Amino acid sequence: MHLSYNFSMKFSLMLVAALLLAPLAGRAQLAIEITGAGANRIPIAITDFNGEAGVSRALTSVVRADLERSGLFRLIEPTGLPGGETAAPNAEAKARGADALAGGTVATAPDGRYETRFRLYDTQKQAQLGGQAYGHASAQIRATAHRISDYIYEKLTGERGIFSTRIAYVVKSAGRYQLQIADTDGDNAQVALSSREPIISPTWSPDGNRLAYVSFEAKKPIIYVHDLGSGRRHVAANFKGSNSAPAWSPDGKRLAVVLTKDGGSQLYVVGADGSGVTRLASSSAIDTEPQFSPDGQWIYFTSDRGGSPQIYRISVNGGDAQRVTFDGSYNVTPRPAPDGKNLAYISRNGGRFQLTIMDLATRQTQVLTDSAKDESPSFAPNSRMILYATEIGGRGVLAAVSADGRVKQKLSVPAADIREPSWSPYVK
């Protein structure tokens, strides 16, 4: 089913020059810069789709940008290659070094909607790998392009693509805070919440329709659940004291939270609708930043019960906490990967706060960045990339790095601080 590529090191060039993929057209547009790429990039040619010129150039340019940004593909110049959905794999594409070739058509249906079709070919085996057809409105051209990218990515890498997912983050500008949602390429940014007071810890519900977050609009931290489609939101936890660090259970029905109503920052579970509150663990120390493991059996959290902040885990049914991190005196913000294999967190190394990953089977750790103020890691749903906040030149930016540390991207908004990223689950 998948191509067996025979890569050589000639593809292992790092993308040194900053490649600006999202032009700074709109206000507060997220700009994405690739600062590192994978070692073995699949050479692929995406020809312009027939009929695309009369509709929008956005389609294939979005597909190319998606694949390039992933760090797993090397784009071959398609000019002059036969285009269209029925373009057979040809010697010219192969001669240019493309192992794969995709082409398609965009047609306007009588009702004004578009029909987009494409096919993917293996130029080595001279074989068709598959194709798709989508009926869509003109406003869905970019969304359709992301679905094509997801299809190509999955066919050629064997893992699910994340181009149709979204990211949430907080932009601070001129004393205002905005919780924004954007596509993973930074386009289509929308404001979900605007406030004069801070917003922190946004996190997606497993169905991708809601965000839980902490807002200080009532002069203290209160946890809200916000339905993105309707804009309706409700209070999930507003007890005496502070309410913070929401984390969804895998079934989307409950939130692990930190409350101080009984003294100290302690772990509780509440219904996502704000009903019922049960204590998860008891300690005389700080317990915070709970996260469910993907199987729902464990809660990872940060605690200073041993004298310095370290990561622990506890069964959702209670029992003794097990310490997870041992190196160094500051390990916080645990984020288990959706596939359950790795744990991302922030460690302090010689005064620098850096994104770190632990293989949960071997307990081997690796610092993934060379920055100094990393915060708030969030895994892509396919577990390959980790989005996090960091600081460059005194300004908050988002960055993403692959779990193996090779692929690196930077996302920034001109003249604004951007922080608290959260990557959505797969879109259904």
Added chain:
Amino acid sequence: MRPTAFKLSLVVSAIALLGACSSQPPAPEQNPVGVVDGSKTGVGGSTTSPTTVAPVTATGIDPTSLAALKDPKSAVFNRSIFFDYDQYTIKDEFKPLVDAHAKLLAKNPGIKMMIQGNADERGSREYNLALGQKRADAVKKALMLLGGQEAQIESVSLGEEKPRCTDQTESCWAQNRRGDMLYSGEF
């Protein structure tokens, strides 16, 4: 576009506040700040004989106390207590200030206080929120030992989110490791 979004967010906030009152399970700790509940001391009680009247004293606030809060020369004018790095103990130099506020709370059972704890910016936002909470809790505990009542005081944390000083220096960070004592109407 922008004003509409802003109006919408106001409406949404109002809805959320309504939701806060209706959807939250009954929790004794969620007393609305500043409301004096007279029912427990006899108003509307059906067992009271109609020939006797149960006297209720409104737990009002002594106007001289309110004036003192605004008087730069008074012992309760200052509201901030500063902490050392990674510390939550109240240093001796701040004990007279805590004592003065505790006396004000004891004299005015109807007055409510919110203590906002703060932390410097280094490290995790949520962990810093917990550090700020420890500082607010330390101030609350000291006030209660000196005459403040549990029902009067709420300790919360703003973590690293509301820095008083934004330079990346130790003197600036020291200003942000702080607990602020705010009274009804001040937060």
